Amino acid sequence: MYQGLPTINRLLKPTISNREKENIELTDKIIEIHEASRRRYGAPKIHVLLERAGYTVGIKRIQRLMREAGIRSIVVKNFRPSSSKETVVERDNLLERDFSTDTINEKWVSDITYINTLSDG
Numbered sequence: 001m002y003q004g005l006p007t008i009n010r011l012l013k014p015t016i017s018n019r020e021k022e023n024i025e026l027t028d029k030i031i032e033i034h035e036a037s038r039r040r041y042g043a044p045k046i047h048v049l050l051e052r053a054g055y056t057v058g059i060k061r062i063q064r065l066m067r068e069a070g071i072r073s074i075v076v077k078n079f080r081p082s083s084s085k086e087t088v089v090e091r092d093n094l095l096e097r098d099f100s101t102d103t104i105n106e107k108w109v110s111d112i113t114y115i116n117t118l119s120d121g
């Protein structure tokens with residue numbers, strides 16, 4: 001055999017880097033915290049809990065590990081409409097509460113009270 005060639009054992013058993021070992025340990029800890037929260041916690045809360053437990057890790061690394069492990073929070077954020085930059089134009093009240101008509105399709109009325117707004121709920 002040649003002196004410079006690696007042995008067969010080294011080719012078959014690649015070593016795991018320290019960073020990869022840390023990632024595996026962190027992923028196990030993330031899964032544990034995620035399951036303890038009944039799959040409600042996302043990366044920000046898991047990041048806080050890991051820091052309290054003594055781990056020094058960035059939130060982006062947690063997000064990446066969660067994405068690679070297929071972990072997602074089941075909580076969906078509420079829709080918050082953004083305010084438009086346009087000024088609101090008030091329309092004249094043409095009906096003045098007079099809903100009587102002589103023909104079909106003369107007056108149309110709608111109700112949008114089912115739509116939630118930020119100020120009135």
